[in-house]
Amino acid sequence: MGSISDETVEENADAPTYVPSLPVPNVQELVKEDPLQVPDRYVRDQDDILQVNDMSWLSSEIPIIDLSLLSKGDKEELNKLDLACKEWGFFQVVNHGVAKKVLQDMKDATTEFFELPLEEKNKYAMPPDDIQGYGHAYVVSEDQTLDWSDALILVVYPAQYRKLKFWPSTPKGYKDIIEAYSKGVKDVGVELLRSFSTIMGMDQDALLGLHEELVQALRVNYYPECSRPDQVLGISPHSDTSTITILMQEHDKHGLQIKHNGGWVPVKPIPDALVVNVGDVIEILSNGKYKSIEHRAVTNESKERISYASFLVPRDDVEIEPLDHLVDSQSTQKMYKKVVYGEYLRSSMKRRMEGKAHTQMAKVET
Template identity: 35%
Template sequence: MELLSNQPRYDTVPDKYIFPPEKRPVNNVVNPSINLPVIDLRGGCIDSDIGRDEIIRDIMKAGKEFGFFQVINHGIQAKTLNDMLQVCENFFKMPAEEKKRYYSDDMSRAFFLNSSTQYDQSETRYWRDYMRISCYPIEEFIDQWPENPENFRAVLSEYTVRVREIASKLLKLIAEGFGLDRDYFCGDLSNGTKMKVNYYPPCPDPSLTMGLLPHCDRQLITVLAQGTAACGLQAKYKEGWIDVKPIPNAFVINFGHQLEIITNGVLKSVEHRAITNSGAARTSVAVFIMPDMESFISPAKEMVNEENPPLYKSFVFKDFLRIYTDLSAKRVDVMEAFKING
């Protein structure tokens, strides 16, 4: 079992984590002064009409320009968020023997632990351990989650419910913004929920390695808690990258490939990556809201007309996942595979 978290500190970067020069992170952040938009959800009470139109406009503007934004005053208590980050950190700190039984690369398991990434098949490894968790419906998967740390299941259950509530509200606002039925994304299009918990230990030389490859999420929408220990997430912006600076108790929201296809390319699934740092371990929790495997995906008919013909083919979601994996999560290749006349 090869996990970075089994060793508390590294003095040098092992050779297998050193990327060739052309793939190393470079100082190509477009402008340190450019920040993602921050949207105030007003305590999560966005079912009323008060301020609703303004929030919708802010989401649409941020989505079209960046494909990313952060939300504050979202209605989830700071304790719920902090408990989730803490219990995940505690999991990675457990003894190697305790974690060993969860180590796997079997994607069909409801919970497994691994390192690096399953998408990039090069010999160089990414500076990351991760848990992959199927988490909704909770009653279907809870017995397959670890019992330790002792409060892991209780914290994960509560967190899953609360994050799904945020995602549901955001999807309703997005639907309204496009003139779709408010419940357009409810049901089959958002029934699935998976979670990926990433652990990036301090790296002796962050210039040599990467935490995670540039990629776009394959799902509908992602709700990410990145903690405040260090800045590590970067989003593609124009010809470079911008730092997604941590904000206490905020969530980072980004759109997946499915939302780009359903909106016929109006909202973009934007590439993002993780870099490392030498000062502190960093933990992030990404919750992916996704369609059922047998869901039929296509551009919404309301998004298509003579001036805006459909840009993407129709498909079954499970077929998209297969192609996404076969193409190593590379944005250009994945979207080209589903473009009409692509």
């Protein structure tokens, strides 16, 4: 297989476009220019930040799943997965098979990319009509409170959806590193979706078949340090529009928090583990048995942080609705209506991140 770096960068007619996001300042540059200033547009209402309790003492209870056992169909591990999805909607995966070097190369090259001068990074800037590239997503109004982060967003699979002009060629070999990392994550995702099919009472490949073609996007989030971390959020509370999301954190920096029993629980990194969360698609398919969970990112006063989120989703034209066998007409009401995935996704992108407000589109009105 040739190197991606050698591929010609031409627009692919098959590649979907998503929705525009308004241009906003680069946060990393704001911090470089004046490390002590936090512009008003980033300052949160204190109720937003403190609206729920800190429950950090629960961090150690977030489930840990062994993928090597899951892939063998281990009953006990499948039960753990079922419980993790019902009670938490989040879990950490160990023994996932992605080589340490692949994870480390991704971290090293990405750090180098974000250290480049702004004009170099802006060569990959998001266009006015899409969210692939370097910049900010989900900015829909001029008066919206902004997140304290910058992002690089790329669609990786299927390969014909790639827009390679947005894939950075600096540092050298970065495109191939993104490809190797994303391939590893895809393998983990396929294995997990097989296990999800099993715990949802279906054949192993049922969920993969339902997707028509597994689409995978990568969002790399860069959270600069902030002199007033108590006033800002790195990413606003939201649930993911994905089927599942697979996230790599830096092993020595905290930032991700999940909503659980009315409080915020930090997801403490386990070296080389991957964090997985249930997305809206699984919530709809399972008729609410497994719920997508609100999560957010907080910032740090003394050091920047980078996270790597891979979203696995169905093809745009796939219709999703609760699976028949999970809706028993006698006792269980259908909580979600049929939605076309691409419409659901774009509808959520046209609004600011605001908890689970975007899921109303799929809810059956009672």
